[in-house]
Amino acid sequence: xxxIVQDFEQMKSRVEVLLExxxxxxxxxxxxxxxxxxxxxxxSTFANVPRDSMCQLLGGISVSVLNExxxxxxxxxxSNQVFFPGHEDSVKSKNIVExxxxxxxxxxxxxx
Numbered sequence: 384x385x386x387i388v389q390d391f392e393q394m395k396s397r398v399e400v401l402l403e404x405x406x407x408x409x410x411x412x413x414x415x416x417x418x419x420x421x422x423x424x425x426x427s428t429f430a431n432v433p434r435d436s437m438c439q440l441l442g443g444i445s446v447s448v449l450n451e452x453x454x455x456x457x458x459x460x461x462s463n464q465v466f467f468p469g470h471e472d473s474v475k476s477k478n479i480v481e482x483x484x485x486x487x488x489x490x491x492x493x494x495x
Contacts, residue, residue: 384433384436388436388439388440391421391425395417395421398417398420399417402417418441418442418452421440421441421442422456425437425467426456426458426467431465431467432464432465433463433464433465434446434449434461434463434464434465437465446460449465
């Protein structure tokens, strides 16, 4: 998890460099854009992450701000995890397909 946090910190610093021009015009929009972008990347990549790590990745936001963001994005926040919907179906269906394909190959190899 430490490597993931470090990678996101590097990405965050690169995003901050890109957003310096935007911050000159409206710092609130830049911070909101950055948090939404990082939140989208994390939610697309992981099924869940530790709640405190998510707060840190989003720029050190408080748990109450995370809860507001989660409500808007339909994330589920527990006392120690943030769950992102949409991963369960794709992961389960991929595992079932892989198992079925393996079983077909195994039965074909054993029948000859």
